[in-house]
Amino acid sequence: MPDKTEQGISALIQPLSFLPEYLSLAILKHIHRCIHYEPTIGIMGKTGVGKSSLCNTLFTPPPAKVSAVKGCTRQIGRYQLSLAPYVLLIVDFPGIGETPELDRIYTGLYQHWLGKLDLIIWVLKADDRAWNDDIRCYNQLISQGADPAGFLFVLNQADKIEPCREWDLVTHQPSLLQQQHLQVKIAQINALFSPQHPVLAVSASEGFNMLLWAETFIRALPDNASSAVTRQLEPEYRTKNVINTAQDNFARGVGHIFDDALCAMQTTGVLVRQFKRLRQRLLSVVRAVWHLLF
Ligand SMILES: Nc1nc2c(ncn2[C@@H]2O[C@H](COP(=O)(O)OP(=O)(O)OP(=O)(O)O)[C@@H](O)[C@H]2O)c(=O)[nH]1
Ligand SMILES: [Mg+2]
Structure with missing residues (x-):
């Protein structure tokens, strides 16, 4: 994996460390799958x-x-x-x-x-x-x-x-x-x-x-493919809007995994509010490190 990709993954470790291990592993697995996806x-x-x-x-x-x-x-x-x-x-x-x-x-x-x-x-x-x-x-x-x-x-x-x-x-x-x-x-x-x-x-x-x-x-494009395709576009087509779209799709994919896990946990009240805050924080880091991952 290129150095820059590893830097991006490292930046995610901290926000992921607040999540249950199985959830952080599932998210990391999804992120690796998107990075290496061959559209x-x-x-x-x-x-x-x-x-x-x-x-x-x-x-x-x-x-x-x-x-x-x-x-x-x-x-x-x-x-x-x-x-x-x-x-x-x-x-x-x-x-x-x-x-x-x-x-x-x-x-x-x-x-x-x-x-x-x-x-x-x-x-x-x-x-x-x-x-x-x-x-x-x-x-x-x-x-x-x-x-x-x-x-x-x-x-x-x-x-x-x-x-x-x-x-x-x-x-x-x-x-x-x-x-x-x-x-x-x-x-x-x-x-x-x-x-x-x-x-x-x-x-x-x-x-x-x-x-x-x-x-x-x-x-x-499907959420899991858009970032990998964006990476291969001629530089002039990698506009701000194109990158925003790819970032949105990528973050949405991570958000879905988070939501599915939360749904399966059947938690309520304070715990749900805490998870929602962690979700928000994680997704903003995911968007921020997109440039390193793709
Ligand atoms: N004026 C104009 N010519 C175009 C445009 N796009 C492609 N062409 C020309 O149209 C011709 C056919 O283009 P190709 O890209 O080979 O078409 P294709 O669909 O791949 O054709 P096949 O491989 O036979 O299926 C070429 O001479 C191109 O230069 C366009 O937007 N405007
Ligand atoms: Mg042709």
């Missing part, structure tokens, strides 16, 4: 929507090759990002909608991976009118038991929405009319897929809305 993120969507480009924008080192000509992610790309000694796995799925035979093979691949992914980023393209393949594939996965909360939809290539000539190349922003059209597209996604997380319009190549989307992405 797995899937990226799905039609060919050419910009799945690989989004991965390359968010993470360092660039994990996926990008093609302007034809579908280039023919097999699942498993990109292991290592910020030694920690690992993040990106599963870059081949794009759906190339041919019916390939789609059948790909749907099988998606199903095989579903249970292993912390989150699936589903990329749609702003200037695309035909989302039938996406709807069919998504509905099939949901009918086979996939949890809708495990999908984060994103509308990429916002710069291509009509009138695309109005895109401001200097500020990398859409015109007013483009903004309105993007809102219509987002409303369509909300109606068609009933997404559980906010849908944002972004442009991977223009860097438009990517900071806000990185925040949405970290918020959509």
